[in-house]
Amino acid sequence: MKGFITLLLLSLSSLSYATEQAEEIFKKLAPSLYQIRLIDNASGEKSSIGSGFQITADGLIATNYHVISGYARHPQKYKIEYLDHQGNKGSLTLQSVDVINDLALIKRTTENNMPFFSITENVPIKGEELYSLGNPHDLGMIVVPGTYNGLKKESFNDKIHFTGSVNSGMSGGPVVNKDTQVVGVNVATSGNQIGFLVPHDKLVSLFKAYRTSPPKSIKLQMAEQLAFNQDKLISTILNSDWQLKPLGKALIPTIDVPFLRCWGESNADKKDALILAAVANCSLDENTYLSSNFFTGFLEMEFRYMQAKELSDTKFYSLYEQHIKRAGPANKASKDDVTEYQCHHDIVAPKNDGLKRKSIFCTRAYKDFPKLYDVLYLSASLDKNNQALVSHFTIAGVKQDSAMDFSQKFMESASWK
């Protein structure tokens, strides 16, 4: 009993010691943590808020791209402001962005050297305790403890999987280890107790690139990053193993990469359906945020196998046509962001006995980012009277060469068993 009490006392004291230590730490860090606000020039009110943290003595602050995206896209419409732990306000200038990893560097003016967060050199170990910091409301700094769970497997661009409740105003805030070194940046939540962080190395490389050659134009920098990332994605996919797998009586390609997630559905349980349909869909688990109604960087592939049950060919094809009538893009974009689609259609019948089909290819151009396009492909097989295969893909924010290389490989891949 005595031993038990000693143990209890011991653990209690160590607990209070840890709390004290944390308090100490965060008191020191508070001046380097900011609330970042985007102020609408016309109304003078804030249109979005997030968090940010200082990473140099001369006032360079890191935050999320999506916190300041309004300014990056329409610099005349907004200005960026900070609010520090003492309630002081000041203006900020945008220095550099990493739109793929959702990072941005902004700068405040300062006369004397200020305290700042140092960035870790080591990757945390699984299970390590981390603290997510932010300044979401006007309450000052908030600390959310959580655990490092390694990198998210299904992600093309690395993200840390963090168990802890990161809320939306904490976007752009740092996540530190117990030595107060930054290991990541808050970026997104995925429901209860699951958060995602941008790993520290992304921030380090953005910072290094900024120090060696600061970007001349944010827009051009974004265009380059988008093109580069999508090129990397498409070439990774094209160089991966494309295996054929059956879908009904057809063979469809599956690509052996972890970042494409596949789902399937069929109506095999519906007895009264006129057509047996099975759908296989693979898509990227992430997309790139450009503004609240403009997303890009997405890729999806879908195959739909259909088989008539006691139907005339004419009726089967009539229903089949309805299925391919209403294809649309998978990414949101508005009139200011993209042109309308232009399409080409043709019957494609390869000389070797590949799939005979009607193919449709559509593309639209990005207005602000030259040489980037959204593409959409749709094809309907035409060589069986009572079976059909619809093949479909969309890629958002891709260069012409990559889009066409992917189209070629995609078109060559599907076939009948």
Add this chain to the structure above:
Amino acid sequence: MEIIIEEISRNHKLLGRHKYVKQSISIGRGYQNDIIVSDPHVCAEHLQLDFDGEHWIVSDLDSINGSYLDDSKTNAHQHIINSGDIISLGKSQVRIVFPNHPVEESVSFSPFESLINIARNPLVLSASIILFAIITGWIFYLNSPLKVTFTQLLVPAISMTLLFAVWPGAIAVISHLTKHDSRVMSQVGICFVFFNLMWVSDVIERFVHFNTSGNFPLIWLLTLIPIALAFCLFWFNCSIGFHMSARRRIIVASCLTLLLFGGSFLIQLSKKPEFNPRPKYDATLMTPAFMITSGSSIDEFIEDSSKLFEKVNKEAKKQQE
């Protein structure tokens, strides 16, 4: 001396025609007259026409409302009649012509008259209506994603057929109201022949769309088929229902065609959103039996599609300026 007297309506449509070989003719409401006019504004003994050996002369018999030349205020009393003169008495009118009055040239039968006669033949008429109903029902069947019974198809087939019969019916009513022969059967017969031809043009359109690629430059020609068919239908409607000159018939038919297609084009245009985030493409699919083209290779398709990038680039530039 021979004289011909035509009773005509106010808009100069012929109501009755009488020929007399007499020296004197009386017109009035009384039953003793040669021409009895049942118009309350006409007196019992209203008007008399007399031949003096050389001319016919009008004498108004002191009627209450008088007699006038045509619609003018010129009193007709003691007027020397010329062939073709119109005399108003009360609210009625008569036209007086002499036997040597020239007539218009005879109109030859329109070559389409025989076609109209075939279309109004009861057998042909019912066949084309039934064909129309069957095609309508069949299209409902093709587009329904669920199982449908025969009776479920009967309702839309019959209602669509009735709806389409409104047009010839309306024309027949209008021609009847304008004192023309209504010829309902001919109108219905011709209309349904053309409605069925529209289905044929639909199939042709789909067939061409299906077999050609986006590169085919003459695809717009296809839209001319329904326009031409509509024009022909309206032309026939006019020719059956109304007596009008060839020129006028063409003008009326063109106007109706313009109204139909121009109107629907305007409606489409007004509904078009400022920006369409979805692609518009040709999704026509037909069964493999209808595929007559050998198709392109994948390389050709990729090459053709690559040309789109140039197009959207231009559009992006144009809108940036």
